[in-house]
Amino acid sequence: MRRYPAHKVTALLVAHKDLMEAWKEAAQEGRIRAKTLGRENVVLVEDPALIARLEALGLRGEPVKEEA
Incomplete structure (x- = not known):
């Protein structure tokens, strides 16, 4: 899973x-x-294909660890 700033995504x-579809x-x-982390809006992406496309x-x- 990876974390991205929402405004960049x-x-x-x-x-x-x-990509939108x-x-x-x-x-x-x-x-x-x-x-929302503090004052920053982020998106957490688990999809490997989307992660590859964004990169x-x-x-x-x-990278972020799996949340419970």
């Missing part, structure tokens, strides 16, 4: 319609979660 979703599907299946677009997330 949003910009990529707007620019890449196919994959994102919606993953969200429906519960493989993406939104969270290919230049956005590297921070």
Whole structure:
């Protein structure tokens, strides 16, 4: 699982319609979660294909441990 700043992910979703569709599907299946850490909005992504796609677009997330 990786954590990404929400504002950076949003910009990529707007620019890449196919990424937006994959994102919606993953969200429906519960493989993406939104969270606020302090004052920062982040998304937690569990989907390996989405993680690879985001990295290919230049956005590297921070690894996070599985939450209980």
